[in-house]
Amino acid sequence: MIENKAFIYKSIPDGWPVPGQDLTVEDIGFDENAPPPKGGFTTKNYYVAYDPSQRGRMRDPSIQSYSPAMKTGEPVISVSVIGKVLKSDDPAIKEGQIVMLQGSGSESYSAKDESAVKTTQIIEPKEGVPLTAYLGLLGMTGMTAYGSLHEIGQPKKGDVILISAAAGAVGQMVGQIAVREGLHVIGSVGDDRKLDFILHDLKFTSGFNYKKESIADAVKRLAPEGIDIFYDNVGGELLDVALANMKVFGRIIACGSISTYNNAKDTTPYGVKNYAAMVRRRLRWQGFLVFDPNIAQWRKERDENVTEWIQDGSFKSVDHITEGMDNAVQGFLGMLKGQNLGKSILKIADPE
């Protein structure tokens, strides 16, 4: 047995997860001499993606949602984990290959049974494309942004798009695509460092810090003619202000409502009041999941375009890397609290 540090989901949080109580780091052990599971394989892991949707899975299992509740006492499930194959009992997965595991535990070593083989993606390293890009722009986050913006948002050159959590993993990608496609791109962020990032690094048309200015004033000032597309990662007051400022036939892409995720049981979420605009302005408001067929159909186009854009340097992926499993809990909370710039990633070990 060798040490296998893992980020553990200990108990169902009520409101913000409490370090040491709801979330811990523990050694769950790994038998490096055991054969791989029958038809499966084992990995040494390098990177684990953090994602706001993980918080939604830390819930009472009796509450239904699109993905099952996580099990307490086990490693936190991550949408994507990148590692190297140590041993394999499947002919398609070879020792030494770099793989991306989907919906896998946040742990230093993994033993996967044959059921994991079909969702495991073998990564062929490409010149100029860092491995972490497969957790962000070229991973689920990137598919989320690329697929939903095109499928639900139907962007046209000159459209005004407002993006909430604009410096976040999805927001920065949506914004960069929109800039490329000639939209008027407005970002909402919660600190000045992020505002500087979206304006100067990502070349958004404009943006505002919602902690420094009234949201209603900022939207009126930056989109005086109204909004064609609202890309919503947050919910809450900004959603309400956006509703009041949508143009006729506007589209609202419901990607997330992070403002509601950490509400304690007795908290009343922000009540949206301007929904009469749905009728008055004939809006379309639509939710999705990255695996839905209408979203997933954009995969090939995304893979080709985004790989090219990363390689030619025109697309930026800014990642927030938390170094080492010992810091896993604080990295996760930093993402939930909006302190991280770009895609939040936990680095377990240097790729060899």
Place this chain on the structure above:
Amino acid sequence: MIENKAFIYKSIPDGWPVPGQDLTVEDIGFDENAPPPKGGFTTKNYYVAYDPSQRGRMRDPSIQSYSPAMKTGEPVISVSVIGKVLKSDDPAIKEGQIVMLQGSGSESYSAKDESAVKTTQIIEPKEGVPLTAYLGLLGMTGMTAYGSLHEIGQPKKGDVILISAAAGAVGQMVGQIAVREGLHVIGSVGDDRKLDFILHDLKFTSGFNYKKESIADAVKRLAPEGIDIFYDNVGGELLDVALANMKVFGRIIACGSISTYNNAKDTTPYGVKNYAAMVRRRLRWQGFLVFDPNIAQWRKERDENVTEWIQDGSFKSVDHITEGMDNAVQGFLGMLKGQNLGKSILKIADPE
């Protein structure tokens, strides 16, 4: 000059319109000896349709919406007015024909200029089809119901549909179509007479009186597996409860939010809290206007089917007729307050 009683919009209401202050009935006169306007025609009117959307046009003209604000001091604009042509200066419109005027004043006699010709519909009376049907099932109300249910709702046999204001003009038609197409049809109404009507006359699967039972309890009881389609005429609490009970990929048809129309300026509308379901259940929520091309494309199918269903007696149109222009104000308020069963119509005179 002869008497021409009209339903007049006197001043912008703040909250519920006040009879005698915001709305009155006045004689605006009609010169029966004058020629028709150049290229236009004159009518003696029989029926005027009431519609909740009229309230939305009684607003400060600086507030933009899909239809222009009404002008104070003039007759209340109605979506549809049915009358007989008295004199005509247009070759396509002949004396004695029955016509439907669109967006015309609520008045006993009308003089229409040539700009009205292209929106005027000549009605060919059909055996077994009452004239009032052209204000309801075969009018804009019917198009609203038929087009939006099919275009946005995408109903499939066995789907569970919840309809708010189910005994109202649009609601009763949506429900009857849904029953015909094999859906599980649940209606929400505000009194027991309406509940009896939707259950026994219209053959809805089930229904509830939201004034007698908690909405949340009623929806859980009648749709324990959740809702596929929510047809929303009302907004408010029922919308919030519906959001919490939508199935994955559910559709919300945003037809109206009558619960917000009569809010005074200082009233805070009901705040919808369960919008995180838009993301979690991948819902689509869409507003529309009956003139939008995607809705209007259902017109031919509606005309054919609904005429047949009225003639064979399988489709019921229950109208609430207010008798006489003197009662115009109370008929309008009755509609806004939900006291009328079915399509609200003002009868000015018996057809001759």
